[in-house]
Amino acid sequence: MTDAQDTASDTALRTTGGAPSDDDVPADGLPIPLLEPREGIPPVVATEDALAEVIAAFAAGRGPVAVDAERASGYRYGQRAYLVQLRREGAGSALIDPVGCPDLSALGDALAGTEWILHAATQDLPCLRDIGMVPTRLFDTELAGRLAGFPRVGLGAMVETVLGYALEKGHSAVDWSTRPLPEPWLRYAALDVELLVDLRDELEKELDRQGKLEWALQEFDAIASAPPAPPRKDPWRRTSGMHKVRRRRQMAVVRELWTARDKVAQRRDVSPGKVLSDAAIIEAALALPPNVGALSALPGFGQRMGRRQLEQWQAAVDRAKALPDAELPQPGQQVAGPPPPRAWADKDPAAAARLSAARAAVSALADELNLPQENLITPDTVRRVCWEPPSPATPETVAAALTGYGARPWQVGLVTPLLTRALAAQA
Numbered sequence: 213m214t215d216a217q218d219t220a221s222d223t224a225l226r227t228t229g230g231a232p233s234d235d236d237v238p239a240d241g242l243p244i245p246l247l248e249p250r251e252g253i254p255p256v257v258a259t260e261d262a263l264a265e266v267i268a269a270f271a272a273g274r275g276p277v278a279v280d281a282e283r284a285s286g287y288r289y290g291q292r293a294y295l296v297q298l299r300r301e302g303a304g305s306a307l308i309d310p311v312g313c314p315d316l317s318a319l320g321d322a323l324a325g326t327e328w329i330l331h332a333a334t335q336d337l338p339c340l341r342d343i344g345m346v347p348t349r350l351f352d353t354e355l356a357g358r359l360a361g362f363p364r365v366g367l368g369a370m371v372e373t374v375l376g377y378a379l380e381k382g383h384s385a386v387d388w389s390t391r392p393l394p395e396p397w398l399r400y401a402a403l404d405v406e407l408l409v410d411l412r413d414e415l416e417k418e419l420d421r422q423g424k425l426e427w428a429l430q431e432f433d434a435i436a437s438a439p440p441a442p443p444r445k446d447p448w449r450r451t452s453g454m455h456k457v458r459r460r461r462q463m464a465v466v467r468e469l470w471t472a473r474d475k476v477a478q479r480r481d482v483s484p485g486k487v488l489s490d491a492a493i494i495e496a497a498l499a500l501p502p503n504v505g506a507l508s509a510l511p512g513f514g515q516r517m518g519r520r521q522l523e524q525w526q527a528a529v530d531r532a533k534a535l536p537d538a539e540l541p542q543p544g545q546q547v548a549g550p551p552p553p554r555a556w557a558d559k560d561p562a563a564a565a566r567l568s569a570a571r572a573a574v575s576a577l578a579d580e581l582n583l584p585q586e587n588l589i590t591p592d593t594v595r596r597v598c599w600e601p602p603s604p605a606t607p608e609t610v611a612a613a614l615t616g617y618g619a620r621p622w623q624v625g626l627v628t629p630l631l632t633r634a635l636a637a638q639a
Contacts, residue, residue, distance in 0.1 A: 243378040246371075249402040253395065254305050258312030263319070266306045271322040273303035276351065278329045278408035281336045282401060284389040289477045289484070293339040294388035299405040307401060310343050311391070317344025327351055329412045331367045333435055341440060350436045353408060356415040359424050359431070361582035371407055374414050379403055424583075427622040434620055446541075453494040460540040464532035465497040467541055472528040488512065488525065496529055549592065550599035566598040569634035577630060589627045593617045597631055605635035
């Protein structure tokens, strides 16, 4: 039995916070459905006066604050928050509408220095930052579950395994930009933060028991202090199906159509995929249609698309076809860092041997520690050190290289001996 499985079997975990007593746990061991928030569904805060009351209540609360955000991915342009949920001891739960209250910096200031509890924090932090909420300390329950060795780390699975409750997850992919939000959606949203504090406390105990709590704290600090991600260069290159496009002229069509679609989606505030599918963009790039009639015959440009829409897409195709060769995008744009590992054997057999030895050592240690390899050390870091190893490859130089690539102290301490041996064996 793994450490995480041992934790899951401990019935004492079912009695934390608002969880049922031992007498209430079903004899068959099935999780208890969590149907209602403890204080009922809180009203949606959408005015400055109501927001001021929430800020005062949460500033006066005690302990960490549970935070979650709902977006409208697949429905709206971008990744803005359409609902923010919070819960703190002494303040209860709150549901805030960022459409009615677009600036939550005063709330963020009121919680300065407080530990924020989020599940999969890196997913929600960008949209929270956009509305003025930036934590200085956090506890990520999903990452904690990974480090503790739990096989399933979704919020529902973690709450069920650790606390004995079953969360209803049926509304996770709905259009949260809908107004007014239906009551079942609001209930679901409130329940998402109902037990986050309880979950955090039990995971902290488990990480401490396994000797991994300091590792987790370093990871949480790294997330909280990370700067916003820079804009992605040439995002059109990530169009699904791009591997089919070989010629530079065809790549130019993808770029023009992607850019035109993005402008329309941003103006209409809808998901780009609802304006024109990636598959349709690739079809047009491969076919290079000479006119609107030929374009309309392609998959994705069918009968339901009006003449005006077809003309704007054909105009994008024509712009790409008219570009001089010097302005066409280059194929296989060079990515910073080492080449794909599959090419190492031909380009540098010694580097390929180093990588093989390093991967085997990292995999064995990750299994021993009962955590995912990518949490022990990122595969990209291993590749970079193996492709251009420090010279000489001593524990000091390897540790410095790992630190330079962003590895945390706990990772450096564990991985440095493995990589040093792997680099020396293949020298």
